[in-house]
Amino acid sequence: MRRLTWFNVTSLTLGFAFLYLPMVILILYSFNASKLVTVWAGFSTQWYGELLRNEEFLDAAWVTIKVAVFSSTLATVLGTMAAYVLVRAGRFSGRTLFSGMIYAPLVMPEVITGLSLLLLFIGINLDRGVFTIVLAHTTFSMCYVSVVVSSRLTSFDRSLEEAALDLGCSPFEAFRLVTLPIIAPAVISGWLLAFTLSLDDLVIASFTTGPSATTLPIKIFSAVRLGVSPEINALSTIMIAIVTVGVITASIISKRASVAQQRDEQAAARAT
Amino acid sequence: MNLRRFALIAVPYIWLLALFLVPFLIVLKISLSDIALARPPYMPQLDLSAGWEGITSFFAALDFENFVFLTTDDLYWRAYLSSLQIAALSTFITLCIGYPIAYGMARAPLEWRATLLMLVILPFWTSFLIRVYAWMGILSNEGLLNQFLMWTGLISAPLTILNTNTAVYIGIVYTYLPFMILPIYAALEKMDESLLEAAEDLGCSRIQAFWLVTIPLSRNGIIAGCFLVFIPAIGEFVIPSLLGGSGTLMIGKVLWEEFFSNRDWPVASAVAIILLLILIIPIILFQRNEQKAREAEG
Numbered sequence: 001m002r003r004l005t006w007f008n009v010t011s012l013t014l015g016f017a018f019l020y021l022p023m024v025i026l027i028l029y030s031f032n033a034s035k036l037v038t039v040w041a042g043f044s045t046q047w048y049g050e051l052l053r054n055e056e057f058l059d060a061a062w063v064t065i066k067v068a069v070f071s072s073t074l075a076t077v078l079g080t081m082a083a084y085v086l087v088r089a090g091r092f093s094g095r096t097l098f099s100g101m102i103y104a105p106l107v108m109p110e111v112i113t114g115l116s117l118l119l120l121f122i123g124i125n126l127d128r129g130v131f132t133i134v135l136a137h138t139t140f141s142m143c144y145v146s147v148v149v150s151s152r153l154t155s156f157d158r159s160l161e162e163a164a165l166d167l168g169c170s171p172f173e174a175f176r177l178v179t180l181p182i183i184a185p186a187v188i189s190g191w192l193l194a195f196t197l198s199l200d201d202l203v204i205a206s207f208t209t210g211p212s213a214t215t216l217p218i219k220i221f222s223a224v225r226l227g228v229s230p231e232i233n234a235l236s237t238i239m240i241a242i243v244t245v246g247v248i249t250a251s252i253i254s255k256r257a258s259v260a261q262q263r264d265e266q267a268a269a270r271a272t
Numbered sequence: 273m274n275l276r277r278f279a280l281i282a283v284p285y286i287w288l289l290a291l292f293l294v295p296f297l298i299v300l301k302i303s304l305s306d307i308a309l310a311r312p313p314y315m316p317q318l319d320l321s322a323g324w325e326g327i328t329s330f331f332a333a334l335d336f337e338n339f340v341f342l343t344t345d346d347l348y349w350r351a352y353l354s355s356l357q358i359a360a361l362s363t364f365i366t367l368c369i370g371y372p373i374a375y376g377m378a379r380a381p382l383e384w385r386a387t388l389l390m391l392v393i394l395p396f397w398t399s400f401l402i403r404v405y406a407w408m409g410i411l412s413n414e415g416l417l418n419q420f421l422m423w424t425g426l427i428s429a430p431l432t433i434l435n436t437n438t439a440v441y442i443g444i445v446y447t448y449l450p451f452m453i454l455p456i457y458a459a460l461e462k463m464d465e466s467l468l469e470a471a472e473d474l475g476c477s478r479i480q481a482f483w484l485v486t487i488p489l490s491r492n493g494i495i496a497g498c499f500l501v502f503i504p505a506i507g508e509f510v511i512p513s514l515l516g517g518s519g520t521l522m523i524g525k526v527l528w529e530e531f532f533s534n535r536d537w538p539v540a541s542a543v544a545i546i547l548l549l550i551l552i553i554p555i556i557l558f559q560r561n562e563q564k565a566r567e568a569e570g
Contacts, residue, residue, distance in 0.1 A: 008376040012388070015373035019395055019449065022406035025416060029409065082284040089281055098281075101288040107555050109507025111524045112544045115531060116295035119541070123298055139291040142284070171276065200399045203509055217401050224401075224514060228409045236402040243398045251390060 030233035047234040060219040071137035072194035079145025087153040114207030128210030136208040145190035152186035303541035304334035338542035359505035362444040370452030378460035435517030443511040452497040459493025492565040499558035
């Protein structure tokens with residue numbers, strides 16, 4: 001009984017209007033000629049021009065991208081290792097503490113994570129800047145990566161790995177040649193997740209940064225506290241556009257990959 | 273135990289010990305310390321060069337003074353209570369808005385569902401800060417909502433929404449809505465619809481069938497969604513500081529101000545410890561619900 005009732009159509013329309021209208025308005029008003037964000041005064045792209053001339057924003061964007069690339073890459077390596085340990089390493093002493101430390105940061109309020117890391121960096125006299133933000137972001141996003149990767153690791157057929165070992169692979173070769181290609185989509189989405197988490201983070205970065213490094217969210221937050229500005233609208237529009245393109249591309253790639261994998265598996269099944 | 277396996281375990285383990293557990297222990301320690309006019313602004317310092325005596329005097333100087341202070345100043349417990357209340361009410365509103373959307377998605381034609389799912393996930397990937405900011409222009413006194421309401425003639429003078437608790441509720445509901453929709457959708461999508469037909473054949477009205485069959489079968493999704501909204505909403509900082517006013521009390525904001533404005537590190541640490549203690553109960557309940565759901569499936 002798949003029928004579209006008026007109730008379902010209304011709830012979907014209203015729901016998605018609620019989710020998207022604020023962003024549509026934000027984007028529309030980034031093309032507003034007036035400095036007053038609430039009065040429409042004609043179409044203009046001047047705020048994009050001002051944004052590109054604003055060196056503070058450009059510097060902050062560069063810092064943010066650096067932090068996001070380094071921390072998400074590091075987090076992907078560490079998170080994949082952690083997932084492998086959780087799913088494959090069997091028993092070892094301190095396993096409960098380990099899995100606790102993987103899951104705890106996921107529910108830890110950001111203010112506490114930020115505060116505790118700052119107190120650590122001060123305690124060991126580490127100069128705060130890009131490096132400390134990278135450390136902080138790596139720590140919380142590796143937990144997200146390991147959750148994504150471990151769900152993929154649990155679902156795949158372990159006998160494939162065992163077959164590779166029987167055929168003379170070293171454990172590392174078996175990982176590189178068999179396991180890694182299979183979990184690759186999860187590793188990639190883990191990296192993307194870590195990247196966007198780092199790109200978005202305001203609270204933890206504010207705690208762990210020093211005067212030398214300002215990220216884009218910190219910059220936006222301090223500008224926004226003074227009120228709405230068309231420049232921030234323009235910046236937001238650019239960020240929304242990048243994320244939208246990224247998410248759609250990623251979903252097309254992963255759909256293709258899963259179709260290709262299905263085809264391979266069917267071919268393998270026919271061959272045997 | 274070979275060397276490679278040891279390294280594989282040790283690297284992420286040591287990373288998490290050093291950058292998650294140790295910092296947390298430092299917060300715990302500072303929450304038991306006293307504020308001091310020095311750098312770092314708290315006492316006592318652990319002085320290992322003094323040997324055993326240094327360690328004992330260090331522990332002797334720790335006390336629960338900051339925690340006692342939190343109970344005497346009513347700002348703190350009012351902030352905890354108001355965080356809990358704001359989180360609970362906004363979770364309820366999110367459920368009331370999110371359930372019909374998830375229901376509509378699960379009942380939509382099969383070929384639409386992937387697109388609808390993507391439309392729910394997309395806002396989750398866009399910056400949290402931007403999504404909160406989007407509401408500032410809408411809710412302000414001369415903002416679009418007021419312009420619209422005055423244009424329709426519903427109100428004659430602008431309503432003050434921005435910088436009130438109402439704006440905080442709107443912000444939380446808006447930003448956390450995907451967290452509510454996704455688990456409920458997952459539960460509803462798995463549901464066997466012939467059960468509904470059976471209920472109707474046995475004399476239930478459609479509304480009765482909804483309450484007696486659909487709601488109980490999506491129970492796990494509802495519970496998971498509620499916790500996924502409630503737990504992070506309690507410690508929220510960005511939403512109350514951008515959309516809330518001076519009257520909005522939320523503990524994440526109090527902690528931030530205690531640290532950055534008052535520079536009282538020991539009290540900020542004590543606030544953090546109590547916040548964690550409050551969060552432990554919903555987190556354990558959430559874990560238990562997830563485990564039960566997994567057992568029911570497997």
